[in-house]
Amino acid sequence: MGLREPAWRTTTRELAAAQSEERGRGERAATYLWSPYGGRFNRVAIAGILGPAEAVGRTEAPSFWKARLTDPFGTIGVTAGGFQPRAMVQLRAAAPDRPALVVGKVHLFRAPDGTGIVSLRAEAVRSVAEAVERSALAEALRQTLDRLDLLERLEHEPAATEASLREAGYPRAWITAAREARRRFPDADRAGFRAGLRAGIARVAGRLGPATDGAPWPPGVTRTVDAAPPVGEPGGPADRAEEAALLALVDEGAEGSPDGYADVREVLRRLLDRGIGAERAEALLGRLEEGGALQEPIVGKLRRA
Amino acid sequence: MEEERPEGELPELRLRELVSLPPRVHVVGRVVRARRKEVVRRSDGGRRTLLAGLLSDGTASVRFTWWDPPREEIEAGTVLRAVGAEVREFRGAPELVFSWKTRIGPAGPAELPQIDGEEIPRRTVRELVDGEEGFRLEVRVVRVASKPVSVGEERRIVHEGLLADRTGLVAFTAWSDFHLSAGEALRIAGAYVRSFRGRRQLVLDERAVLRRIAPEGLPEAAEWLRRAPRPIADLEEDGGGEAAAVEGLVVALLPPSGLVYRCPECRRSVLNGLCRVHGTVAGVPDLRARLVLDDGTGALTVNADRAATERLWGIDLPTVRERLRETPDPSRLEEELAAAVIGRRLAVRGAAVRDDFGLTLTPETIEATEVDLETAAEELAARLDGGR
Numbered sequence: 001m002g003l004r005e006p007a008w009r010t011t012t013r014e015l016a017a018a019q020s021e022e023r024g025r026g027e028r029a030a031t032y033l034w035s036p037y038g039g040r041f042n043r044v045a046i047a048g049i050l051g052p053a054e055a056v057g058r059t060e061a062p063s064f065w066k067a068r069l070t071d072p073f074g075t076i077g078v079t080a081g082g083f084q085p086r087a088m089v090q091l092r093a094a095a096p097d098r099p100a101l102v103v104g105k106v107h108l109f110r111a112p113d114g115t116g117i118v119s120l121r122a123e124a125v126r127s128v129a130e131a132v133e134r135s136a137l138a139e140a141l142r143q144t145l146d147r148l149d150l151l152e153r154l155e156h157e158p159a160a161t162e163a164s165l166r167e168a169g170y171p172r173a174w175i176t177a178a179r180e181a182r183r184r185f186p187d188a189d190r191a192g193f194r195a196g197l198r199a200g201i202a203r204v205a206g207r208l209g210p211a212t213d214g215a216p217w218p219p220g221v222t223r224t225v226d227a228a229p230p231v232g233e234p235g236g237p238a239d240r241a242e243e244a245a246l247l248a249l250v251d252e253g254a255e256g257s258p259d260g261y262a263d264v265r266e267v268l269r270r271l272l273d274r275g276i277g278a279e280r281a282e283a284l285l286g287r288l289e290e291g292g293a294l295q296e297p298i299v300g301k302l303r304r305a
Numbered sequence: 306m307e308e309e310r311p312e313g314e315l316p317e318l319r320l321r322e323l324v325s326l327p328p329r330v331h332v333v334g335r336v337v338r339a340r341r342k343e344v345v346r347r348s349d350g351g352r353r354t355l356l357a358g359l360l361s362d363g364t365a366s367v368r369f370t371w372w373d374p375p376r377e378e379i380e381a382g383t384v385l386r387a388v389g390a391e392v393r394e395f396r397g398a399p400e401l402v403f404s405w406k407t408r409i410g411p412a413g414p415a416e417l418p419q420i421d422g423e424e425i426p427r428r429t430v431r432e433l434v435d436g437e438e439g440f441r442l443e444v445r446v447v448r449v450a451s452k453p454v455s456v457g458e459e460r461r462i463v464h465e466g467l468l469a470d471r472t473g474l475v476a477f478t479a480w481s482d483f484h485l486s487a488g489e490a491l492r493i494a495g496a497y498v499r500s501f502r503g504r505r506q507l508v509l510d511e512r513a514v515l516r517r518i519a520p521e522g523l524p525e526a527a528e529w530l531r532r533a534p535r536p537i538a539d540l541e542e543d544g545g546g547e548a549a550a551v552e553g554l555v556v557a558l559l560p561p562s563g564l565v566y567r568c569p570e571c572r573r574s575v576l577n578g579l580c581r582v583h584g585t586v587a588g589v590p591d592l593r594a595r596l597v598l599d600d601g602t603g604a605l606t607v608n609a610d611r612a613a614t615e616r617l618w619g620i621d622l623p624t625v626r627e628r629l630r631e632t633p634d635p636s637r638l639e640e641e642l643a644a645a646v647i648g649r650r651l652a653v654r655g656a657a658v659r660d661d662f663g664l665t666l667t668p669e670t671i672e673a674t675e676v677d678l679e680t681a682a683e684e685l686a687a688r689l690d691g692g693r
Contacts, residue, residue: 003541003603003604003663004597004599004604004663005604006537006538006599006600006601006602006603006604007554007556007599007601007604008601009601045554045556045599045601086640086643089640090644101554101648103554103556103557103599123556123557124556124557124647124648126644126647126648128648131675131678132648132650134678135650135675135676135678135681136554138676138678138681138682138685139601139676141685142681142684142685143601145685145688145689169536171536171538171539171602171603172538172542173538173602174602194689195689197685197689198686198689200685201682201685201686201689204678204681204682204685205678205679205682205686206678206682
């Protein structure tokens with residue numbers, strides 16, 4: 001044993017869905033997240049646009065940093081601390097919103113209400129040329145499609161032997177992950193997920209992104225003011241009211257929680273009750289975080305700055 | 306002491322005679338491996354030495370137990386002639402016992418039986434396992450090169466290279482000059498398989514019989530060297546392989562990487578000015594990079610040498626040493642190297658072996674690769690449209 005865990009090539013969308021956890025037993029046992037699309041993630045490699053790093057905590061010499069990585073499907077939090085000094089230095093490196101590759105371990109945060117948020121603890125971060133980021137995305141899409149093909153094959157031939165699948169070129173770990181995905185996620189919409197990969201192809205082809213005019217980048221991304229639907233004039237009275245409502249909810253959530261943080265899902269749900277939709281809320285959150293009023297030191301956890 | 310037995314008929318024995326009547330044989334064989342042991346007699350606590358090992362004559366390998374062996378080391382490779390050895394059966398396989406009743410002594414390799422290729426089973430490259438012998442093999446010489454080595458005091462020429470059939474590649478070492486050249490097709494008998502540092506090797510010594518054959522059914526010599534990269538997971542499953550081609554991203558740099566110092570005698574790494582074998586030495590500076598290459602299915606360690614490291618890093622050893630003089634912190638250099646290599650996409654070819662820590666590949670070639678984005682996008686779109 002002792003084989004290094006491979007870095008599964010994947011996307012933010014699959015990671016967000018990979019919420020079924022398998023905890024290893026024993027000392028230094030690996031933890032895995034099963035995805036509905038045939039992944040068993042411990043280490044992953046992902047490409048996207050890396051946002052600016054923020055220190056977590058308010059100590060003089062912060063030793064834990066986080067940033068957001070955006071690909072054509074969404075965003076994921078990327079953290080690095082003193083135990084990953086190489087990754088931490090890279091994460092903090094200047095030039096925000098740069099194309100980057102991130103290799104890291106998956107981490108599932110489970111909120112009290114059961115919702116899960118997947119983030120990455122970076123082991124390696126590298127700023128790359130846009131072509132390299134797009135190549136890595138192409139590879140992730142290709143391997144994701146390979147895994148979906150395997151799932152499809154198992155759907156048609158549930159009794160397919162491991163030997164025959166190995167013969168067809170599927171690694172053993174993928175076969176295990178595909179069988180487990182069918183067991184753990186019987187109702188997953190794999191066809192929908194597959195169709196959704198098209199957004200990634202546009203990015204691979206260069207039809208989407210900062211280098212080309214036209215389509216906004218990051219596309220469909222939440223928490224950036226540009227990409228979200230209009231939220232009214234920033235600074236206008238309606239806007240300020242919504243911000244105030246959000247901050248109040250954060251305060252309430254933080255007060256009622258044992259760890260002193262408000263849960264982002266909880267806040268979003270309560271905003272929805274007040275008629276503020278998810279996209280709008282995300283835009284507000286993004287602006288408040290950028291403006292320094294709010295912090296998200298742990299992915300999925302909010303507090304006043 | 307030789308017992309006479311009537312031909313074709315087994316004599317009736319009293320049970321007590323069973324002890325004194327094991328069949329005795331006369332054999333010549335080569336020691337494949339041998340280990341000295343000491344056993345304590347239960348009856349009186351007396352100690353007795355024995356040598357346990359494996360003896361082979363090219364047709365089969367048989368375990369042996371040599372009671373009270375000579376004091377001098379019996380090394381693997383020694384050829385022995387044993388007259389009057391006992392044969393016993395253990396778990397269905399014959400075993401030889403050399404005792405005071407056996408006349409045993411060294412013999413020359415020429416005394417080993419000549420093996421004809423037809424009477425022994427045929428194997429494919431993929432089927433070969435460590436310690437195997439007594440098989441024949443039909444292969445193509447992929448490449449061969451000679452190099453001088455010192456065996457004790459002696460200088461000898463060893464011929465090394467790769468052999469291939471349709472099932473795979475195997476390294477070989479020939480201690481005699483068979484005048485091999487790349488592209489030749491051969492039938493080999495009387496060779497044996499030995500693993501060295503996890504790498505399977507076919508050993509051809511004096512008693513190996515080689516015959517040139519028609520190359521029908523054998524791959525072209527260069528075919529295996531041109532193969533497209535294969536998933537690292539497959540290579541892991543095979544336990545490594547010769548001239549293995551893989552492609553992936555560099556996801557980590559393992560220590561020791563960067564500027565290292567090597568023993569001037571043996572080229573081992575020098576730690577704190579000490580060589581593990583030669584003690585205090587003046588280390589010779591060198592560059593290396595231990596890259597973790599990952600293709601999404603698996604990961605392996607690529608040990609890049611000075612030339613490859615210089616190419617990946619973009620600076621040469623004198624420049625690295627110059628930088629060290631300016632900033633005397635070797636770990637800074639390692640970080641610089643890490644920054645230069647992590648995230649790079651490389652195609653690597655070389656011999657891969659597996660140990661407890663996974664696969665390690667010694668590269669023959671390392672090339673940076675690029676993905677043709679337009680083609681990639683078209684292929685992906687076609688797969689999405691076509692369903693598969």
